[in-house]
């Protein structure tokens with residue numbers, strides 16, 4: 222994947238179809254044990270302004286397995302928490318690090334940071350997108366079905382960063398994507414338009430308020446928490462609005478008999494997904510979580 226050397230991953234749409242499929246192939250190879258540990262002396266910075274288990278640990282382990290080092294740059298232990306400007310922080314870190322993964326709120330801050338850096342900048346989650354998660358999700362789907370093209374992924378719940386990156390990722394690889402969300406929590410129309418343009422008539426991009434319509438015949442059912450990080454204050458009022466979108470046995474029964482169930486985690490059992498579904502025979506959430514490691518290792522190796 223030399224074509225990705227030195228490149229940022231701020232949005233899944235930064236990749237074209239061949240680059241995305243190439244990353245998935247590389248990740249599958251690494252999962253099978255083909256690892257090039259030639260990244261000694263390379264250093265990854267993790268600049269995370271939000272909590273994280275999977276992304277933080279999988280990036281750290283991935284970099285160690287590639288032979289490199291990691292610095293955890295929690296803003297509380299840097300001058301960021303004392304107001305040092307983003308532009309100054311970015312230009313200084315660019316002189317020390319080889320690659321940085323950033324988890325923050327505003328996509329515009331991530332893009333501004335990248336604008337000050339020569340090193341690759343990776344989106345480790347913003348309020349707009351979560352591209353690294355979708356690399357792992359698509360790897361999981363490919364493992365389950367042996368292909369991506371022509372499959373249908375239905376996302377149920379909040380039209381959030383996960384919905385956005387799934388729409389872009391599915392459109393790129395030729396999968397149909399349906400997002401079923403309450404009308405006031407629909408995905409950003411700009412991202413819907415971008416995904417539709419990427420699909421270019423090869424696959425369907427559908428936004429609906431009808432969870433049953435979305436679930437019907439789908440090969441992949443996907444959900445995420447109803448209140449993302451930073452939205453905890455509205456969690457109580459969201460509950461009744463999102464109840465029809467719960468990924469439960471009823472919606473699962475409408476899907477393809479071979480359906481797989483995905484959740485990016487952490488999960489709130491009894492809210493967006495039932496215990497029976499997340500722990501059921503169709504669930505692939507633990508493979509999906511493991512695949513964060515393999516997908517990000519492929520990404521790091523490629524951008525380095």
Ligand code: CP
Pocket residue numbers: 272273274275276277346354485486487
């Ligand atoms: N799915 C995901 O990004 O998990 P973390 O928030 O634990 O990193």
